[in-house]
Amino acid sequence: MSVFIANETGESDVDEVTLAGLARFVLDAMKVNPLAELSIMIVETAAMTDLHVRYMGEDGPTDVLAFPQDEAFESSYADSADNDPATLLGDVVLCPEVAREQAVTAGHTTQRELHLLCTHGILHLLGYDHAEQAEEREMFRLQEDLLVRWEAAVALEAGAGSAGAPAGPASAG
Template sequence: MTIEVSNESGVGVDETLIASVARYALNAMHVNPAAELSILAVTTDVMSELHERWMDEPGPTDVMSFPMDELAEESRRPDAPELGPALLGDIVLCPEFAKAQARTAGHPLADELHLLTVHGVLHLLGYDHAEPEQEREMFGLQNKLLADWRAAREQAAAREAQRRSDSAVLGTVGLEDDTPSR
């Protein structure tokens, strides 16, 4: 899966973690591993222009998703027919706008950007939240994907810490795990 992240926002963001959460969500949703996704972080001015042009709404917003036109007619939800390799589309994030939301929610900007990335992925896959039932489904799935991604990251960090500890105790720091002892 190819995920390209570009930050043109002027706000420091961890592009690696944004790609990681997007990849996790796409894998969990059984999107073809040959799929491609572009994620762009932009300024509030750029987001305002996009929001006004494509949604006819004034001012900036936190995230917008732009599915590829060739796929727009097909539902890309996991209960739809098998997805082939494709350019899924673009997710545009506005970190400056998301800062206020993060403060209100009481969590770091990075957490808000991860949430918005998953939100954008779900929109690209055909999910929406215009109706209460759709909102419950989409936000429930969004929360589950985020929680599962965070748990997977914590487990990986714990395994890595244990590996380092074991290596230090065994005196194998810098050696590959599968190197036989003599």
Template structure:
């Protein structure tokens, strides 16, 4: 699996170690049985870059926390079916927006960025939260993936993994 983490946010060091983002992405993709040759990029950007993306692709003003750009419309594997290989796509995170959200929610920026990364990957795999049933399914899965990753790492989170997100 090819997972690239790019910090173009100007925040050095990153609020989340690149290895932690990489390991989380690999965990989520492995748990959802995405093809081992799938490719994913996670990019951290500043508010100016996120504002431009948000305006261009969503026609909405200002920066947002996370955006997902699917490429080959890959889906999770399931029993009896072999998942497709290809470009999963890009998850773009804005650490400064995540930091503000984390402060309001009373948890760490690291926890917020891990939550947003999980959320973004689920969007790449076709999950959405436009309808109440979809939201319940996506946020339950998001919560399970994040909490099992952290438990596997011997950590806990104060983030609310089922919280409503902008993206």
């Protein structure tokens, strides 16, 4: 899986390597075709506000936006032939400043909030939504399950003697 990250904020406290590892983990756990490509953009509040107004018609910044590519959902799952061309799933746009504020309210780190938001955005690209109460329960349960599995895998890898911050496990297993 190819995960492209563009950090347009210049913030060095966003761990892009770990974020890419998480994205690969989520895509693998969701059985997305290994040739799939994902783009993650990290933007400042002003840019996120502009996107939020332009594409959602809502004022102010938001934490995450997902822009799926046409037909990506249907052709991205692993049961596709291995020789299928790479599929661009779409773009996930994250705003660290909003994530930082939400992390304080939620009582966890900004890094975990960014992981939660990235997972949330990827699930949107895969067709999950939370407009209805039942959809919300399913999406948020899956989101939390994926994050807990990711964190357990990273902790296991770190306990195995990996030096430095782990980039994440190679697969979801």
